[in-house]
Amino acid sequence: MxxxxxxxxxxxxxxxxxxxxxxxxxxxxxxxxxxxxxxxxxxxxxxxxxxxxxxxxxxxxxxxxxxxxxxxxxxxxxxxxxxxxxKLQPDRIKLSKELADKSRILRQMNGEDLEGLNIDELQILEKDIKGGLSRLLRSKEDRTMSEILALEAKGAELLEANNQLRQRIGMFSVANGNIAGVIALESDTSTTEESLSSESGTNASNCCANSSSPDDDSGDETLCLKLGLPYCG
Structure with missing residues (x-):
């Protein structure tokens, strides 16, 4: 070794x-x-x-x-x-003490560190807790009411938008109905014009046929008026 x-x-x-x-x-x-x-x-x-x-x-x-x-x-x-x-040392000590006191009060309000309190201090603590609870409830009610009002306003806006949409749909339906009526009227007019043209042609043919054949044996000359442009041979 x-x-x-x-x-x-x-x-x-x-x-x-x-x-x-x-x-x-x-x-x-x-x-x-x-x-x-x-x-x-x-x-x-x-x-x-x-x-x-x-x-x-x-x-x-x-x-x-x-x-x-x-x-x-x-x-x-x-x-x-x-x-x-x-120079800031005294302020730091003061702030540290205040922080410790506030922390102790907060723990007492949460139900901790209550052993060293007497009856009067417990009653004061109870009063503070009740006051804080009442303020908390009021704040909660105000917040709930504000949310309800906001929801009602939003519901009214949605209802108004729904009504406007219904009106637009109704106007669109009426416009489509008018267009369909105009199309049907034009179709009837064209059908009538075609019928009148057909009747005119039929009557003209019958007139010419009647003029070519004599009605009686008297030998009278029958005149037939023909409409049209003169023929240039």
Whole structure:
């Protein structure tokens, strides 16, 4: 079995040479890890170390002074942001207390957290609940009445639209009836004209036939009037 490595307790090393060696090793490892973190995570860093003898060691991803200036500016902005929050602290406490009281009253109106109330407080709570219930019923009645009126108005509009549609259908039926009557009248007229033309032709033929044959033996000449255009031979 491999021997387990004993953890070093984090405390000051009393032996001066061992302390100096540990400082040198850990300082290099610490600065190396900071540089690797900057490369891996694209972050900006600055490390400043003073040894026990007052010797300065520093490392940064860019100019150390620029990083320090950015750090100072950041702290000033944080202080400016925290100052209004300190001014609003009393208001926040007050609002938190009011919210807790309203939440407790709401739970009591729902029938919870009633153990600590006396008779007077219970009567006040009962009165508040009854008042709220009556307002709720009135609001419900008003809403129901509004919906009924809206439905009645919509029904009247539908009835009016139905009547208008009936009138249009009646007018359309009357118009179709008139057209059919006109067609029947024109048909009767044409039939009558054809009948009259036929009778005229028949009478003319009979007249010509009678004129060609003598009625008696007296020898009188009979005249036959023929209508038509003169013949040009």
């Amino acid at each position: 491999k021997p387990t490595r004993e953890k070093i307790k984090i405390r000051k090393i009393d032996n001066l040479p061992a302390r100096q060696v540990t400082f040198s090793k850990r300082r290099r490892g610490f600065l190396k890890k900071a540089a690797e973190l900057s490369v891996l995570c694209d972050c900006e860093y600055a490390v400043i170390i003073f040894s026990a003898t007052g010797k300065l060691f520093q490392s940064s991803s860019s100019n150390t002074k620029d990083v320090i200036a950015r750090y100072i500016e950041h702290n000033e902005n944080v202080e400016k942001l925290e100052l209004p929050s300190l």
